Amino acid sequence: MTGTVPTVQLELVTKSPVDLSTTLSPLRRGRFDPCHRHEPDGTIWRTSLLPSGAVTYRLRQLGPSVVDARAWGPGAQEFDEFLPGLLGEYDADGAAAFAPEHPKLVDAHRRFPNLRIVRTARVMESLVPAILEQRVHTVAAHASWRRLVTKFGSPAPGPAPDGMRSPPTADVWRRVPSWEFHRANVDPGRAQTVVASARVADRLEEVVGMDRQSAHRRLRAIPGFGAWTAAEVAQRALGDADALSVGDFHLASIVGWTLLGRPLDDAAMVEYLADLRPHRYRAIRLLEVSGQARKPRFGPRTPLVDHRWH
Structure with a gap:
């Protein structure tokens, strides 16, 4: 405190x-x-x-x-x-x-009519964890985020619960040593993307005031940033109710199995959800919170990758 x-x-x-x-x-x-x-x-x-x-x-x-x-x-x-x-x-x-x-969407919208799309207007706070979640299991990315914020963040002001930290500033992120990323199980590619983004953080924060197309274009100008990462940031920082996480390892298959009873790839998902513009992300959120999103398991989970041994 x-x-x-x-x-x-x-x-x-x-x-x-x-x-x-x-x-x-x-x-x-x-x-x-x-x-x-x-x-x-x-x-x-x-x-x-x-x-x-x-x-x-x-x-x-x-x-x-x-x-x-x-x-x-x-x-x-x-x-x-x-x-x-x-x-x-x-x-x-x-x-x-x-x-x-x-x-299924009608039912989810009826059951959760008060779901809203959040807009934090803080780009780096959505950007860094999104980068950490690229191409890895969510549980591993969350562990990396927890370790890095605990070590490089600052104590939370006020009577915050024990263990809470303020996120690191952009200046701190760009100075995190490579070995600390390694200890947090973050591979060099994702680490470099975090650092590169932190170096232009002021320019990235400007996307809050831009139109949707310009904001996504600027986000994707960062090396290591693709459509998935830009969408993940836009969903949270910009409140973009249409930001579809194309490139997600599971999303297209989940959408297909949930709404059609068969798997889809990214291209087919984009085509199928076209009529839901500008609410594609809202539709995904409703499926998630309603518990209807599903994907059958056909084999064991892929193993967690520990980059600390590489």
């Missing part, structure tokens, strides 16, 4: 009901994410780096459209500018306009 008195306390009444837990769940990088804590009573603690500095914030849902927010740290004074995006306020109209036809 670095203090116990809240710097900022807000109670936001959203313009439409929001499911706080499911809306923020894509920001959590594993059960032991040092930047995200979900308490049994539904309270959500998070840390972030705003332009004015680190912030710890605590969110509690008081009603379908009411959220209590408290923030601590140097970034707390501008936290109110980012809170609407975190609660999906910019997505409310889009969610209301979503009218799927497939029975």
